[in-house]
Amino acid sequence: MGCLFCERPGAHVVFEDSMSVAFLDHRPVFRGDCLLVPKVHYETLGDLPTEVIGPLFANAQKLARGVQHAMEAEGTFVAINNRVSQSVPHVHIHVVPRRKGDGLRGFFWPRQKYRDEEEMREVRDAIRSAVVW
Secondary structure: OOOHHHHOOOOOEEEEOOOEEEEEOOOOOOOOOEEEEEOOOOOOHHHOOHHHHHHHHHHHHHHHHHHHHHOOOOEEEEEOOOOOOOOOOOOOEEEEEEOOOOOOOOOOOOOOOOOOHHHHHHHHHHHHHHOOO
8 A cells, every 4th residue: 555654664653552553753843742543544534434533532642641741741732634734644643742832832823813703603604514413
């Protein structure tokens, strides 16, 4: 298949169970930056079967606790890129150790304001109608 995260050559594995594996990011934001991936290849969050989501995020929680403790961090940043900025087309969860004053400024992109309350309602309604409840 040729997927870097399925093959994981030279990966420095920090956690593994029957459904997922976590390893150090080879281009870390900070030391201890890890990636958690399901062992079965899924490209995006939307592709994950429902029965995989719970165990995968339980492992993300376990990894976040472990990274915070091992790196003596004050917290963690947990994120998923979904297609845009997803450098490897295999769903992966970033777990990055954080400390106050570490230089990471919240999100990595500029914030944008809504034009007004009406625009917020329009966006809210569009998303509500698209989400399958």
